[in-house]
Amino acid sequence: KAGVTQTPRYLIKTRGQQVTLSCSPISGHRSxxxxxxxxxxGLQFLFEYFSETQRNKGNFPGRFSGRxxxxxxxxxxxxTLELGDSALYLCASSGRGSHNEQFFGPGTRLTVL
Amino acid sequence: KQExxxxxxxxxVPEGENLVLNCSFTDSAIYNLQWFRQDPGKGLxxxxxxxxxxxxxxxxxxxxxxxxxxGRSTLxxxxxxxxxxxxxxxxxxxxxxxxxxxxxxxxTKLTVNP
Numbered sequence: 001k002a003g004v005t006q007t008p009r010y011l012i013k014t015r016g017q018q019v020t021l022s023c024s025p026i027s028g029h030r031s032x033x034x035x036x037x038x039x040x041x042g043l044q045f046l047f048e049y050f051s052e053t054q055r056n057k058g059n060f061p062g063r064f065s066g067r068x069x070x071x072x073x074x075x076x077x078x079x080t081l082e083l084g085d086s087a088l089y090l091c092a093s094s095g096r097g098s099h100n101e102q103f104f105g106p107g108t109r110l111t112v113l
Numbered sequence: 114k115q116e117x118x119x120x121x122x123x124x125x126v127p128e129g130e131n132l133v134l135n136c137s138f139t140d141s142a143i144y145n146l147q148w149f150r151q152d153p154g155k156g157l158x159x160x161x162x163x164x165x166x167x168x169x170x171x172x173x174x175x176x177x178x179x180x181x182x183x184g185r186s187t188l189x190x191x192x193x194x195x196x197x198x199x200x201x202x203x204x205x206x207x208x209x210x211x212x213x214x215x216x217x218x219x220x221t222k223l224t225v226n227p
Contacts, residue, residue, distance in 0.1 A: 056212035
């Protein structure tokens with residue numbers, strides 16, 4: 001069974017630009033969650049989508065948004081990029097939704113210059 | 114607000130040693146607890162998931178325990194190997210601010226020396 005895949009793996013953007021990251025969950029999984037990992041703050045929850053609906057949300061500004069498609073693939077968008085958005089963005093999928101075992105992808109390393 | 118703490122932040126041991134990693138959380142109202150490992154620049158690999166009603170889980174050389182009342186979990190690694198070198202993270206599923214989410218500790222960086 002293929003694992004969680006994320007594209008692209010690396011991305012360099014400049015301040016003010018926007019970026020879209022993609023995540024394909026494990027086949028059959030309907031829940032996709034997104035996390036931001038930085039050296040200072042560690043891993044922080046962004047949001048979770050289940051059956052195309054945002055079910056849970058962390059404490060991030062509205063510049064961070066996401067969506068999920070009918071095939072469970074998810075995208076995360078960050079608008080008006082700031083230097084502090086530089087991070088490893090991880091997505092995780094789960095077969096049964098909230099508070100069940102999470103399986104993570106390799107991440108997208110975003111650098112904002 | 115749930116906070117997860119992992120001590121120590123870093124640990125270096127010789128190969129073959131048995132070791133224990135610690136995780137503590139401030140609010141016992143958790144759904145479950147999950148241990149992960151992360152290799153440098155990579156994603157997270159799930160190691161063990163303990164439901165809130167369970168006391169421990171085992172997988173190979175790994176054993177994780179959970180004491181909800183004291184807000185503690187330990188990850189025991191038997192007969193450590195250089196390949197076990199990684200950062201180990203624990204995380205708890207909680208309900209916070211109207212949402213359910215996974216709250217992570219900052220991790221313990223383990224180095225196993227051959």
